[in-house]
Amino acid sequence: MVKNSTAGPAEIVLAARVARLHFLEDRSKVEIAERLGISRFRVARLLESARAWGMVRIEIGMPGVLDAALSAELASAFGLRNAFVYDFTDDNDLSLRQRLGEAAGEAVTDLAESSDVIGIAWSRSLAGMTRRMTSFPACPVVQMTGALARAGGEDLLDLVRSVTRIGGGESFGFYAPMIVADSRTADVIRRHPDVAAAFAMLGQVSIAVVGIGAWTSGLSSIYDALDDIGRQEVTRCGVRAEVSGIFIDELGTVRPTPLDERMIVTPAEVLSKVPTVLAVAYGVAKAPAVWAALNGGVVNGLVTHASLARAVLAIPRQSPAGDEQRSLA
Numbered sequence: 001m002v003k004n005s006t007a008g009p010a011e012i013v014l015a016a017r018v019a020r021l022h023f024l025e026d027r028s029k030v031e032i033a034e035r036l037g038i039s040r041f042r043v044a045r046l047l048e049s050a051r052a053w054g055m056v057r058i059e060i061g062m063p064g065v066l067d068a069a070l071s072a073e074l075a076s077a078f079g080l081r082n083a084f085v086y087d088f089t090d091d092n093d094l095s096l097r098q099r100l101g102e103a104a105g106e107a108v109t110d111l112a113e114s115s116d117v118i119g120i121a122w123s124r125s126l127a128g129m130t131r132r133m134t135s136f137p138a139c140p141v142v143q144m145t146g147a148l149a150r151a152g153g154e155d156l157l158d159l160v161r162s163v164t165r166i167g168g169g170e171s172f173g174f175y176a177p178m179i180v181a182d183s184r185t186a187d188v189i190r191r192h193p194d195v196a197a198a199f200a201m202l203g204q205v206s207i208a209v210v211g212i213g214a215w216t217s218g219l220s221s222i223y224d225a226l227d228d229i230g231r232q233e234v235t236r237c238g239v240r241a242e243v244s245g246i247f248i249d250e251l252g253t254v255r256p257t258p259l260d261e262r263m264i265v266t267p268a269e270v271l272s273k274v275p276t277v278l279a280v281a282y283g284v285a286k287a288p289a290v291w292a293a294l295n296g297g298v299v300n301g302l303v304t305h306a307s308l309a310r311a312v313l314a315i316p317r318q319s320p321a322g323d324e325q326r327s328l329a
Helices: 009-024 029-036 040-052 068-078 093-111 156-167 183-190 193-200 221-225 228-235 284-295 306-313
Strands: 082-086 118-120 141-143 207-214 241-243 246-248 276-280 301-305
Touching: 009 029, 009 040, 029 040, 068 082, 068 306, 082 093, 082 306, 093 207, 093 276, 093 301, 118 156, 141 156, 183 193, 207 221, 207 284, 241 284, 284 301, 284 306, 301 306
Parallel strands: 082 301, 118 141, 118 207, 207 276, 276 301
Antiparallel strands: 207 241, 241 246
């Protein structure tokens, strides 16, 4: 029962529906707004009211057991700067994704220093990132890609703003899709003042948080967002995985594709210069994709769960084509 509320029954029930969709069904504010026919700003206000009325109680605690030994083994095997492996159960993808997002937020809170610039790319696995973040230095926060609005998870611009509010630094975010119809449209979007301002900051990003997808149905938001022709075009380029819009082959070598010019993402050559690239990945089925991203040096940090870490470690190391593996020294 909601006590001490001046709201009417309809508003109270609506707040309960919004809270259930967001916290239990992992729906983004944009998705909830579209589903209920209200603005996402009203969704945000209703979530705040749900907390104030006691419908939602947030408890801060350890998200799971950090397996220090497995984390160290993974870091050693791939020469990673950071590895955080948690002993999470993996029988529910939504719960697992949420908990790993929280763990990623805790990792960024721990790693960030006053001189850092934090970059956040599109990934469904980052939906819960701010729920465990506590105060950290007032670092600028930069949006590194457009978003896939129907892929599920937190709205990327909202996430960038939420992380910024926690740290107290400056925000460089924008509202734009990750994939557009053609290169001309992409060029127009890149020239938009908000997008241009964010992309002008990419060279200063020192901690980037990204996702990893396997190039198959259900394991990559980008794959699922394309039609059959688009998927086949990318597959023919030798792509077997993607890292927040950067396409790689089975060994982790970056592969150019016809889709690149239609995407609002951080270019591979820019990401390769970021000192810390922390990926969040879940699901044992993604093991070859995660292995490729680590093997090719596209990322040099990982937040994941134990079963996926063990599956990745079971795959033998190989040198990427052309010995282009990134130096992490």
